[in-house]
Amino acid sequence: MRVQLSEVNLDVEVSGEGPAVLLLHGFPDSHVLWRHQVPVLNAAGFRTVAPTLRGFGGSDRPEGGPAAYHPGKHIGDLLELLASLDVDRFHLVGHDWGSGIAQGLASVVPDRVRSLSLLSVGHLASILSAGWEQRQRSWYMLLFQLPGVAEEWLARDDHAGLREMLAGHPDAEAAIEPLRAPGALTAALNIYRSGLPAEVQFGAAPPVVPLPDSIPVMGVWSTGDPFLTERSMSGTHAHVLGRWRYERLEDTGHWLPLERPEAVGDLLLSFLKEA
Template sequence: MRVELSEVTLDVEVSGEGPAVLLVHGFPDSHRLWRHQIPALNAAGFLTVAPTLRGFGASDRPEGGPEAYHPAKHVGDLLELLARLEVDRFHVVGHDWGSGLAQGIAQVVPDRVASATLMSVGNLAAILAAGWGQRQRLWHLSMFQHEGLAEEWLSREDFARLREMLDDHAEAEAVLEPLRAPGGLTAALQIYRSGLSIETQLAAPPVLPPLSVPAMGVWSVGDRFLDERQMVDTGAHVSGSWRYERVEDAGHWFPLDQPDRVNELLLSFLKENG
């Protein structure tokens, strides 16, 4: 379904009944990232709300440069979406950039968040403090900042470089398709340019209030972009209960690689905090 908000219209999948679970994808995905989790959550008695973020997939791509894609804009979209759906209290689950947005939501409306599940990406301060090895894994963050050059490099030879980055993505061809549309790749990259500028990457780790909601961090052994330390150390930035889990035999996109394991972890954690 398409849900019209004050600034954008989002492509959203809403299904099931019961306590609400907001599922937030990252780059360069859409709500299809969660296609294995949604049926399992619905069968277990949860309402799932899985939006495609502005700039991605079939959702709107607003004009206005990087500022139109600042993480705060995404958080605003998600909270407005929940209001349109008359959802008050909810669990939030985020992968990649979606994890960062999940943490932002939990900071803004902690009284409404029953739990937060952070997949792959931990606390920003923990990432920036994780050492040189972690920064090397995130080399692409700086490259993505250069509008025009990044798009040309990534799309050259039928997206050969982006295909390399998506080498372990189970649905790489499907997520590449929206990026072929005019402006599609730029819109998807704007969240990096607004939320992780070069200045942000070089600055001292930000001092943010700890997450006060129950939180679970999930990291996959085969992740090429994030190391385990940044997720383990995220626990130091959580004042609520903290649970850490590893997923074996999976890459960065482990909700697609190991759906049964991910569903098991999610259902266990959500029921603990229902």
């Protein structure tokens, strides 16, 4: 369904009845990332809300450069979306950039968040302090800061560079297809340019905002993730004021909801019911 908000129209999948679960995808995905978990959650008595974030997939790509894709803009979209669906309290689940946006949303409205599940990406302070190996794995984040250069490298030779980065993505071709549209790749990259500029990655550390003590948090990391070290996720516990649960999936890459759908579904169900 298309949901009209004040600044953008979002492509959103809403299904099921019961306590709401907001599912947030990352780069370069859409709400389709959650196609295996949605029916499992619905069958267990949860209502799922899975939006495609602005700049991705079938959602709008507003003008205005990186500023139009700042994480704060995404948080505003989500609050407006939840209001339009009459959702007050909700569980939060985020993967990749969706994890970062979920943490921001939880910090803004902690009294409304029942639980927070972070897949692959932990707390920013934990990632920035995870050491040299994490810096090496984050090389592409600096490349993405270069307008035109990043787009040319990723799209050259029928998106060979992007295909290389998405080598472990089960839906790589489907994820690449929407990025062929004019301006689509730039819109998707703008979340990095606004949310993780070079001065944040390699400059002075930003203020540490811990996750509120009222929210139970689960972090899930996979041993085959080429982009993120275990320390970047496990260290998140130092920035969680409330209950923390850590889960480690063996022999799995970055795209957990697609590569290990049953395991992710089971973890979410156990954590949501526990919370």
